[in-house]
Amino acid sequence: MFVDSHAHLFFKDFHSDFDDVINRARDAGVRYIINPGTDIETSRESVALAEKYDLIYACVGFHPHDAAKANDHALEEIEVLSRHPKVVGIGEIGLDYHYNFSEPEQQQDIFARQIEIAQRRNLPIVIHSREAEHDTLRIVEEKMKRVPSWRTLPDGRPAPKGVFHCFPGDSAMAQMVIDWGFFISIPGPVTFGSKPNKPNSMVEVVSKIPIEHILLETDSPYLAPAPNRGKRNEPSNIPHIARKIAELQGRSVEEVGRVSSSGVKKLFGVGT
Ligand SMILES: [Zn+2]
Ligand SMILES: [Zn+2]
Numbered sequence: 589m590f591v592d593s594h595a596h597l598f599f600k601d602f603h604s605d606f607d608d609v610i611n612r613a614r615d616a617g618v619r620y621i622i623n624p625g626t627d628i629e630t631s632r633e634s635v636a637l638a639e640k641y642d643l644i645y646a647c648v649g650f651h652p653h654d655a656a657k658a659n660d661h662a663l664e665e666i667e668v669l670s671r672h673p674k675v676v677g678i679g680e681i682g683l684d685y686h687y688n689f690s691e692p693e694q695q696q697d698i699f700a701r702q703i704e705i706a707q708r709r710n711l712p713i714v715i716h717s718r719e720a721e722h723d724t725l726r727i728v729e730e731k732m733k734r735v736p737s738w739r740t741l742p743d744g745r746p747a748p749k750g751v752f753h754c755f756p757g758d759s760a761m762a763q764m765v766i767d768w769g770f771f772i773s774i775p776g777p778v779t780f781g782s783k784p785n786k787p788n789s790m791v792e793v794v795s796k797i798p799i800e801h802i803l804l805e806t807d808s809p810y811l812a813p814a815p816n817r818g819k820r821n822e823p824s825n826i827p828h829i830a831r832k833i834a835e836l837q838g839r840s841v842e843e844v845g846r847v848s849s850s851g852v853k854k855l856f857g858v859g860t
Contacts, residue, residue, distance in 0.1 A: 589617055589619050589845050589846065589849055590616070590617050590618045590619065590804060590826045590827065590830060590845045590848070590849060591618065591619060591620045591621070591622070591803070591804065591826075591848065591849045591852040591858070591859065592613070592618050592620070592621045592622065592804065592805060592806050592808070592823040592826050593622050593751065593753075593773055593803040593804060593805045593848075593852055593856075594622060594624060594680075594714065594751075594753045594754075594773060594775070594803075594805035594806070594807050595621050595622070595623055595805070595806050595807065595808040595822075595823050596623060596624070596626065596630070596807070596808060596809065596810075597609065597621065597623055597637060597644070597808065597823075598623060598625075598630050598633035598634050598637060599630075599809055601809040601820055602808075602809070602822075609822050609823070609824070610641060610643070612822065612823075612824035613643070613822070613823035613824045613826075614643070615824065616823070616824040616825075616826060616827055617826075617827065617845070618643075618823045618824065618826050619643060619849070619859065620643050620644075620645060620852065620858050620859060621643055621644050621645070621823050622645050622646075622647060622676065622677075622852070622856060622858065623637060623638070623644060623645070623646050623647070624646075624647040624648075624649065624677070624679040624680040624714045624753075625646065625647060625648045625649055625650075625651075625679075625680075626649075626650070626651035626653070626654055626680065627650055627651065627654040627657055627658075627662075628650075628657070628658075628662045628665055628666070631646070631647075631648035631649065631666060631669055632669065634646035634647070634648065635648065635669055635672050635674065635675060638672075638674035638675070639674065644674075645674050645675075645676045645856065645858050646672070646674055646675050646676070647675065647676060647677040647678060647679040647680065647714050648666050648669045648670055648675055648678065648679075649666055649678045649679045649680060649681045649702050649713075649714070650662070650663075650666070650681065650698055650702065651680050651681070651682075651684075651716060652681070652682050652683050652684040652689075652690060652695040652698070652699065652716060652720075653684060653687065653689040653690060654689075654690065655690035655691075655694045655695045655697075655698040655699070656689075656690040656691070656694055658698045658701075658702075663698075663701055663702070663705065666678070666702065666705060667705045667708070667709065670705065670709050670711060671709075675711075676711070676712075676856040676857060676858055677706070677711050677712045677713060677714050677750070677855075677856055678702055678703075678705055678706040678709070678711050678712075678713050678714070679713055679714025679715070679716075679750075679753075680714045680715070680716045680753060681698075681699050681702040681703070681713060681714065681715065681716065682695075682699055682715045682716035682717045682720070682724055683695050683696065683699055683716075683717055683718075683720035683723055683724050683727075684716060684717070684718040684719070684720060685718065685719040685720040686718045686719045692720075692723075695720075696723060696727060699724075699727055700727050700730075700731065703727070703728070703731040704731070706738070706750075707731065707735045707738045710738065710739060712739065712747075712748060712749055712750045712751070712855050712856065713749065713750035713751075714750060714751055714753055715728070715750055715751065715752045715753065715770075716753060716754070717752060717756050718754075718756060719756075721756060721757055721761065725761075725764075725765075728768070729768075732749070732768065739769065746769055747769075747854070748769050748770065748771060748851075748854055748855045749768065749769040749770055750769075750770050750771070750855070751770060751771040751772065751773050751803055751855060752765055752770055752771070752772050752773065753773045753775075753805060753807070754773065754775050754777075754805070754807060754811070755772040755773060755774060755790065755793060757789070757793070758789055758792060758793065759792055759793050759795075759796040759797060762793050762796075762797050762801070763797070766797070766801045771801055771802065771803050771851055771855055772793065772797065772801060772802055772803070773802070773803040773804070773805045774790055774793075774794060774802055774803070774804060774805065774829065774833060775790075775805050775806060775807045775811045775813075775829065776806065776807070776811040776812050776813030776814075776817070776821060776825065776828070776829055777790055777811055777813075778790040778791060778794055778813070778829060778832050778833065778836075779813040779814040779817075779828055779829065779832045780813075780814060780817065791836060794832075794833050794836045794837065795836050795837070798837075799833070799837060799839065799843070799844055799847045799848060800847055800851065801851070802833065802848055802851070803848050803851050803852060803855070804826055804829050804830055804833070804844075804845075804848050805829075806821050806822065806823055806825055806826060806829070807821065808820075808821040808822050808823055808825075809821050809822070812825060813825050813828040813829050813832070814828065815828070816828070827841065830844045830845055830848070
């Protein structure tokens with residue numbers, strides 16, 4: 589049994605064969621699919637899908653690419669949507685300096701304000717960080733210090749604070765964010781080989797970080813794993829990622845599925 593902790597099934601890539609995609613996911617052993625929004629429209633669509641399909645859960649938020657669209661009114665709506673019973677986190681939020689579709693200052697402001705929404709709602713966050721790790725970590729650390737009670741259970745024990753999706757760092761950064769109370773999430777590129785001048789950093793991370801701190805994700809429709817590299821990605825590809833992680837860690841695929849699914853339960857409260 590697996591969970592796809594990060595997919596975007598609301599994109600039009602899936603409009604023509606949505607139910608087939610869902611059926612293939614179920615057949616592949618994927619029990620739940622978490623769908624982070626990227627702006628206000630897709631956050632609404634994600635909630636609508638979660639209402640319609642038992643295996644789908646939603647997160648709501650503005651992706652850094654769309655930070656320029658996130659005005660006060662839209663952020664208020666994100667907070668309202670976050671009260672829906674099938675909304676399990678705020679995301680995906682963060683910083684992306686690769687394309688800078690929105691200005692970096694604006695990305696930082698919208699990222700910080702969405703962490704504050706998560707803190708008011710005591711929800712976990714789904715972080716997207718690309719070529720922006722320094723600023724991402726700085727903002728997360730500032731916000732954690734300001735609200736130390738964020739993600740504490742009624743009995744005082746800490747609950748996980750979020751996940752760094754498509755984990756962008758090395759194993760030292762992974763260990764640091766794990767110590768902060770975050771999971772890291774591993775997508776399809778872990779199945780890709782290393783280039784001679786550029787080792788696959790996800791392979792390095794997965795070889796050193798125990799499965800207890802790792803979630804599986806497709807990031808569908810992007811980042812399809814081998815042997816489907818370059819095609820549209822979908823949640824039924826999760827076993828390819830799980831098999832690669834199992835191989836790197838010398839564990840069974842079943843164990844990778846079970847332990848990473850229990851991580852999803854701890855983080856998002858999804859699953860049994
Ligand atoms: Zn992302
Ligand atoms: Zn994504």
